[in-house]
Amino acid sequence: MGSDRQAGVALALDKRTHAPCCRGIIARFSHTFGILAVFVAYAPTNTSPDSDKHGFHAMLEHNIRQLKQSDVVLGLGDFNAETGTSRVNLERVLGPHGSGTHNDNSERLMNFCSDLNLCIAGSWFQRRNVQRRIWLSNDGIKPTVKEIDHVLVSTRWTILENCRVFRSLEFPTDHCPVIASLALKMRRSNNNTRSQNLCYNLRKLNDPEIESQYSLRPPAPLSPILLSTAKSPQSLRSPSPELSPS
Numbered sequence: 001m002g003s004d005r006q007a008g009v010a011l012a013l014d015k016r017t018h019a020p021c022c023r024g025i026i027a028r029f030s031h032t033f034g035i036l037a038v039f040v041a042y043a044p045t046n047t048s049p050d051s052d053k054h055g056f057h058a059m060l061e062h063n064i065r066q067l068k069q070s071d072v073v074l075g076l077g078d079f080n081a082e083t084g085t086s087r088v089n090l091e092r093v094l095g096p097h098g099s100g101t102h103n104d105n106s107e108r109l110m111n112f113c114s115d116l117n118l119c120i121a122g123s124w125f126q127r128r129n130v131q132r133r134i135w136l137s138n139d140g141i142k143p144t145v146k147e148i149d150h151v152l153v154s155t156r157w158t159i160l161e162n163c164r165v166f167r168s169l170e171f172p173t174d175h176c177p178v179i180a181s182l183a184l185k186m187r188r189s190n191n192n193t194r195s196q197n198l199c200y201n202l203r204k205l206n207d208p209e210i211e212s213q214y215s216l217r218p219p220a221p222l223s224p225i226l227l228s229t230a231k232s233p234q235s236l237r238s239p240s241p242e243l244s245p246s
Helices: 049-067 104-115 204-205 208-216
Strands: 015-020 024-031 032-041 070-078 118-120 151-153 159-165 176-180
Touching: 015 176, 024 049, 049 104, 104 118, 151 176, 204 208
Parallel strands: 032 070
Antiparallel strands: 015 024, 024 032, 070 151, 118 151, 159 176
16 A cells, blocks of 8 residues: 655656656657657645745756757646736747736746746637636635646747647546647658568469469469569479469
């Protein structure tokens, strides 16, 4: 029986992952540009001690900086931070459609994205509130709704096509899924599955023995054989009634 844990994250895939701590996990995938590095994170709430918040961002930044500069970085997670709407010195990080009230967690998220050249995907698309509000609290008749889950994308690559919230899930939760569309082409497999182009050596039917074998038996597909380059009639004879590759 394992011990109780809190603030964990998960990523549904195979074993290509690296988990720096319970609040973060990183996986890398191959694509035509090189490597797509995906990290999933769960940040402390705004009321958490400063030491917890500082430790979380320091841990995550350290592990992302271990990636290659050519990697396309994609971040997913509950960052417990609204973006606010001010874009002063944040033109590459925050789009024109930010939301919410700026607080300490917002400041930490903005600095984190700015230092690592990441942009907040949802802020670049104008959406209705129902397509942007992610978290719904259970406090009172009119619940609090906020946009605190985010998709972060490398500003180096122009791959972001869309980002929005979907309202329907098959299980009860106070968070709605946020889904982003990226223009990435996965690397082709090196396995060559195309079959070899074959042709039939019909000249072997000029051999009376082989011709008689095919005339006496029920029609059947000819066995695939490669064209023969032999010149002597003896080399055209097959030891078997079947047409064999030459």
